[in-house]
Amino acid sequence: MSKQSGLLTAAEGAVVSVENASGKSPVLLVCEHASRRLPEALGTLGLAPDALTAHIAWDPGALAVARKLSVALDATLVFQNFSRLAYDCNRPPDSPDAMPEVSEVYEIPGNRDLGPAERQARIDDIYRPWQKTLTETIAARKAAGRLSVIVTIHTFTPIYKGRERKVEIGILHDRDRRLADAMLARAGSGYRVERNEPYGPEDGVTHTLVEHGLANGLLNVMIEVRNDLVGDENGQARVSSLLEALVSGSLAEDLAEDLAEEKIRGNSKADATS
Numbered sequence: 001m002s003k004q005s006g007l008l009t010a011a012e013g014a015v016v017s018v019e020n021a022s023g024k025s026p027v028l029l030v031c032e033h034a035s036r037r038l039p040e041a042l043g044t045l046g047l048a049p050d051a052l053t054a055h056i057a058w059d060p061g062a063l064a065v066a067r068k069l070s071v072a073l074d075a076t077l078v079f080q081n082f083s084r085l086a087y088d089c090n091r092p093p094d095s096p097d098a099m100p101e102v103s104e105v106y107e108i109p110g111n112r113d114l115g116p117a118e119r120q121a122r123i124d125d126i127y128r129p130w131q132k133t134l135t136e137t138i139a140a141r142k143a144a145g146r147l148s149v150i151v152t153i154h155t156f157t158p159i160y161k162g163r164e165r166k167v168e169i170g171i172l173h174d175r176d177r178r179l180a181d182a183m184l185a186r187a188g189s190g191y192r193v194e195r196n197e198p199y200g201p202e203d204g205v206t207h208t209l210v211e212h213g214l215a216n217g218l219l220n221v222m223i224e225v226r227n228d229l230v231g232d233e234n235g236q237a238r239v240s241s242l243l244e245a246l247v248s249g250s251l252a253e254d255l256a257e258d259l260a261e262e263k264i265r266g267n268s269k270a271d272a273t274s
Helices: 060-072 116-143 178-186 206-218 231-254 256-271
Strands: 017-018 027-031 075-081 148-155 170-174 194-197 222-225
Touching: 017 060, 017 116, 027 060, 027 116, 027 222, 060 148, 060 231, 075 116, 116 206, 148 194, 148 206, 170 178, 170 231, 178 222, 178 231, 206 222, 231 256
Parallel strands: 027 075, 027 148, 148 222, 170 194
Antiparallel strands: 017 075, 170 222
């Protein structure tokens, strides 16, 4: 990657990673908050070490769960390599939470009073490549006659601003609730699984689902896992096993007709343009 707008350098590597690009599953796994790494130009953003390892910087356990799902489902995985403190790729540029000045109980000095050029550099160097990678990945799959089902993986804190969260796994959706409905109907009693908890569309967390799922008419869902459940290998394995069953079972049975119709529509459009 070449030097971009004075924020990132070639030595810092790619903004976005794509793993198992040839995976055969229609599922396209997405992990926007996979990393707590900050661009070198931003230093520590004025934060202490404990803040830089806290949930405000990333979603602990999310990438580990996403990678296990990628193997279990044979699904392509796209994930972000920089902290959401630099730019939260699950937010549009006009959102205050894209480059937050405050996150949970932490003030973020390095995000305070950003000038237009500073904001634009983060948008151009982090958000735009992220969006471009997802857009091109979906387009390439479509051109190859492949379906895409967007499944984003996140984690959340057990306690938020002093309030304990009882929910263990959240199944989130925006206007298209088909996949969420199917997964919720299959959820057993092993974990406390709830709809649009601990966040929902009103909290602005469905940006990826809207931009890449709804905009393309694709089945989509966002999964939130309480991070104390995936703090080690055993927890990650248990949760990913449950999620694999919920996703694959829903697509193979409950939503098989929807996928078949999408396949037909995709083939028809391809024939019309050939």
